[in-house]
Structure formats: C-alpha cells, structure tokens
Amino acid sequence: MKDPRFFEGVDPAELAAAYGTPLYIYNERVFRTRCREMKNLVSYPNFRVNYSVKANANLTLLKIAHEEGLLADAMSPGEIFVEEQAGFLPEEIFYISNNVSVSEMAYAVERGITVSIDSLSQLERFGKNFPGAAVSLRINSGVGAGHSAKVVTGGKLTKFAITPDQLDEARAIIQKYGIRLAGLNQHIGSFFLEKEIYLEGVHALLDIAKDFPDLDFIDLGGGFGMPYDTSSQSRLDLEQLGKALDEVFNSFAASYGKNILFKIEPGRYISAESGILMGTVEAIKENAGRLYCGTDLGFNTLIRPMLYEAYHQIETWPPRPEAEIHPYTVVGNICESGDILAKDRPLPDMQEDDLVLVHDAGAYGFSMASNYNNRLRPAEVLISEDGSVRLIRRRDTLEDLIRNFP
Numbered sequence: 001m002k003d004p005r006f007f008e009g010v011d012p013a014e015l016a017a018a019y020g021t022p023l024y025i026y027n028e029r030v031f032r033t034r035c036r037e038m039k040n041l042v043s044y045p046n047f048r049v050n051y052s053v054k055a056n057a058n059l060t061l062l063k064i065a066h067e068e069g070l071l072a073d074a075m076s077p078g079e080i081f082v083e084e085q086a087g088f089l090p091e092e093i094f095y096i097s098n099n100v101s102v103s104e105m106a107y108a109v110e111r112g113i114t115v116s117i118d119s120l121s122q123l124e125r126f127g128k129n130f131p132g133a134a135v136s137l138r139i140n141s142g143v144g145a146g147h148s149a150k151v152v153t154g155g156k157l158t159k160f161a162i163t164p165d166q167l168d169e170a171r172a173i174i175q176k177y178g179i180r181l182a183g184l185n186q187h188i189g190s191f192f193l194e195k196e197i198y199l200e201g202v203h204a205l206l207d208i209a210k211d212f213p214d215l216d217f218i219d220l221g222g223g224f225g226m227p228y229d230t231s232s233q234s235r236l237d238l239e240q241l242g243k244a245l246d247e248v249f250n251s252f253a254a255s256y257g258k259n260i261l262f263k264i265e266p267g268r269y270i271s272a273e274s275g276i277l278m279g280t281v282e283a284i285k286e287n288a289g290r291l292y293c294g295t296d297l298g299f300n301t302l303i304r305p306m307l308y309e310a311y312h313q314i315e316t317w318p319p320r321p322e323a324e325i326h327p328y329t330v331v332g333n334i335c336e337s338g339d340i341l342a343k344d345r346p347l348p349d350m351q352e353d354d355l356v357l358v359h360d361a362g363a364y365g366f367s368m369a370s371n372y373n374n375r376l377r378p379a380e381v382l383i384s385e386d387g388s389v390r391l392i393r394r395r396d397t398l399e400d401l402i403r404n405f406p
C-alpha cells in the first residue's frame with residue numbers, strides 16, 4: 001500500500017462528492033519534498049534543477065516549483081508562456097527545442113531564453129536567423145535509457161540530438177554565424193532506478209564537453225525514476241547517486257578550470273508521486289470469463305497504461321481488507337478495446353459507485369490527457385500541508401468543446 005498520509009487526513013469520498021470524478025488530486029507536501037530532494041542531490045556549489053514541466057504543467061504546481069527554487073525546461077512556446085505566468089524569469093527557462101520553426105526560435109531568443117539545438121539543420125537555421133545569439137547543443141553521446149522504447153532518447157534508435165561525429169560540422173556552423181556556445185545538454189531517456197546508466201551518460205557527455213573550453217553550463221538531463229510498483233521496484237538511491245555525481249562534478253571542474261554550472265532536468269521524479277487520479281466504478285461485468293471493472297477513467301484521463309503498458313498501483317476506496325480478491329481488468333469509458341488501465345489486477349470485490357485511486361499519476365497524467373470522444377478533461381485539486389483543499393484547475397465544460405469552432 002502507498003503512504004496513507006497522502007491525504008493529510010482528507011477523505012477521498014468527500015473530494016469525490018465535492019468535485020466529482022475523474023479527479024486529479026495532488027499532495028503539496030510530496031511535491032515540495034521531491035523538489036527539495038532534487039535540489040539537494042549534490043553538494044557541488046554550482047548546481048541547478050530544471051523542472052521538466054511536460055510532466056505536469058499545472059500553473060499552481062509550477063508556482064510551487066519556482067518557490068522551491070527550481071528552474072524550468074520548456075519544450076514549446078506554450079510551456080514558455082505558462083512558465084512565465086508562474087513567475088519564471090527568462091534566465092530561469094531553458095528551451096529544449098526539437099524540429100522547430102524560425103518563429104518558435106524567435107519566441108525564445110527575443111525573450112533572452114537560451115535555446116537548445118538538436119540537429120545541424122536547425123543549427124544552420126538558428127545561425128542564419130539569429131547570428132551572435134547563444135545556444136546550447138543537445139548531444140547524443142550514445143547512451144540511452146527508459147521504461148519503454150518510446151521514451152529512450154539517447155543511443156541509435158532516436159530522432160534526437162547531435163552525434164559526436166557531427167561535432168566538427170557543428171563547430172564550423174557556430175563559427176560561421178558567430179553563435180555563442182553557452183552549453184551542452186543531453187537527455188538519455190525517461191526512467192531509470194539504478195544510478196549506473198545515468199552516470200555512464202554523464203561520463204560520455206563530459207568526455208565531449210572537455211573539448212569545449214568556454215561553456216557556461218552542462219545539462220545532464222532527466223529520467224530519474226520512482227517506484228510505480230512497490231512490490232518489485234525500490235527507490236532510486238539518491239544518496240549514492242549524489243555522491244557519485246559530486247565526485248564527477250568536482251573532478252571535472254578541477255580539470256576544466258572553473259566550477260562550471262551543472263544542471264539536471266527531472267520531470268517525473270518531481271511530480272509523479274504527488275498525484276492520484278480518482279475515478280468511480282460504473283459497471284462490473286464478465287466477458288468470456290474475464291472480469292471487468294468499468295470506470296470513468298478512460299485513456300483520455302491517463303494514457304500511460306495504454307501507450308506504454310505502464311503499471312500504476314490501483315486501490316479501491318473505501319478500502320475493504322476482508323473482501324475476497326478477484327482479478328479485475330480495470331477499463332475506462334472510451335470506445336476502444338485498448339482502453340485498459342490494468343489487466344487482471346487482484347482487487348477486492350468491487351461494486352458500482354466504489355472509488356478507485358490510481359497512484360503515481362502526477363507525471364504525464366493530466367499533461368497527456370485529451371478530449372477524445374469529446375470527454376471532458378478532469379479537474380485538479382491540491383491538498384496543502386494543513387489538509388486544506390483547493391481547486392487548481394476546473395474540469396472542462398461542454399462549452400470548452402466548441403470554443404475553437406468559428
């Protein structure tokens with residue numbers, strides 16, 4: 001079972017009555033704790049954490065991340081816009097662009113936001129249009145990791161980044177346009193629970209960075225995992241990872257000749273465990289010998305299980321420890337057979353109107369939600385450390401569904 005203190009004494013049934021379901025519920029204490037854990041990962045003096053807001057870009061959560069002293073990554077002008085609304089200054093934002101138009105580049109450059117460039121073609125385009133501006137180069141140092149092939153962003157099977165054999169050409173483009181190379185960055189992929197693969201990526205990147213003498217920063221990317229399945233996964237050992245990173249940072253700084261700024265880009269680690277997706281059981285049925293628990297949690301609310309076969313722990317509310325356990329296939333209300341949250345999951349005898357709590361849904365949950373089937377995206381509430389609850393995003397309305405039509 002997950003930590004019961006999640007709710008700060010708040011009863012999920014009361015939240016369901018007040019706000020309805022599907023509902024994203026966030027725990028401020030957990031969110032802040034994860035921000036601080038990342039911030040304190042190392043003792044090296046020049047270290048910053050970019051929150052990768054694609055994991056969860058709720059404005060209130062972004063304000064909290066900013067308050068906690070985090071910086072922010074952006075993958076689009078939309079993310080830049082929302083980060084600015086949350087109080088992030090241009091120098092606190094890093095635009096990690098990928099196959100973007102000149103006007104998207106301009107959106108960042110005009111604000112003084114550093115842009116990461118991830119191909120020679122885009123570097124040429126950047127140089128032509130913004131000669132003299134600063135960039136960071138996104139490097140694929142050959143190391144990749146991730147919970148699914150779909151989220152591995154380093155190595156041979158990915159569209160991302162500039163490979164080491166392209167660096168001479170990159171240097172030539174940089175010189176041609178008088179571009180200032182401010183940093184190097186990488187992201188090996190999303191989700192690792194053992195430090196070794198991340199460190200391998202760090203070493204590979206630093207081996208490249210040592211040949212670029214005037215960098216302001218080196219950004220090592222995100223991917224820090226947390227246990228979705230507590231029966232088989234353990235927590236990432238941050239102490240061990242931090243210690244190892246400290247050694248690498250200090251020794252690199254000594255040979256580089258300055259305490260260069262090191263950054264990381266965690267997304268999931270910051271927000272996943274702070275969020276629960278709550279739904280309601282609407283039907284129980286048996287088809288061809290399989291027991292189905294039909295809920296209002298269609299894949300428009302949480303697409304991770306359908307997209308990546310991702311595991312999320314599911315609990316029923318109220319808890320019924322004495323009830324008989326059955327294997328339920330937990331499904332949603334979308335008109336596709338793949339609309340499955342969990343297959344043959346052992347759960348206590350379920351009944352209509354029970355609540356289901358889907359754990360660790362705070363990252364890539366709401367941010368990947370959609371209006372498919374013209375379903376309304378869920379509301380989001382935040383539980384503060386004193387147990388008070390506030391609505392931090394209203395549920396879509398039917399009017400929202402036609403707002404953009406002429």
Ligand code: LLP
Binds near residue numbers: 073
């Ligand atoms: N930096 C860059 C350049 C990224 O592309 C990403 C994630 C991150 C940092 C943050 O990665 P994290 O620390 O959250 O692992 N939708 C997938 C995950 C996609 C990640 C995409 N990039 C999922 O639900 O598992």
